[in-house]
Amino acid sequence: MISRRAAWFLVLAGVFNIVIWPRFGMAVWNDERAWEGAVGDSTPTGFLWVHAVLIVAAVSIALGVLWVAFTALRSRRSPAG
Numbered sequence: 001m002i003s004r005r006a007a008w009f010l011v012l013a014g015v016f017n018i019v020i021w022p023r024f025g026m027a028v029w030n031d032e033r034a035w036e037g038a039v040g041d042s043t044p045t046g047f048l049w050v051h052a053v054l055i056v057a058a059v060s061i062a063l064g065v066l067w068v069a070f071t072a073l074r075s076r077r078s079p080a081g
Contacts (some may be wrong), residue, residue, distance in 0.1 A: 002072040010069035017062035025055045 002010075026032055034048035035041075 001075070002068070003013075004073065007069045007072040007076070009010055010065050014062045014066035014069060017058055018066075021055045021058045021062070028052075028055075076080070 028048060028051040031047070032039060032040055034045055034051075036043040036045060
């Protein structure tokens, strides 16, 4: 069983990743290395695709971490009564 402190740490780690990675994705999207020509109006390069895969993986893992954390916090609640 995960301690309450560890569960809250996982919540913070999950939220951090959910906030940071999409912002990084926007920076990659606007980077001229991500496109063959005009940003957003031309063919994407490997730079964009590799970072897109990394961002999707990181956000997916963050969602899993949040699920584990919230499940642990919910299971540690004392029964009502």
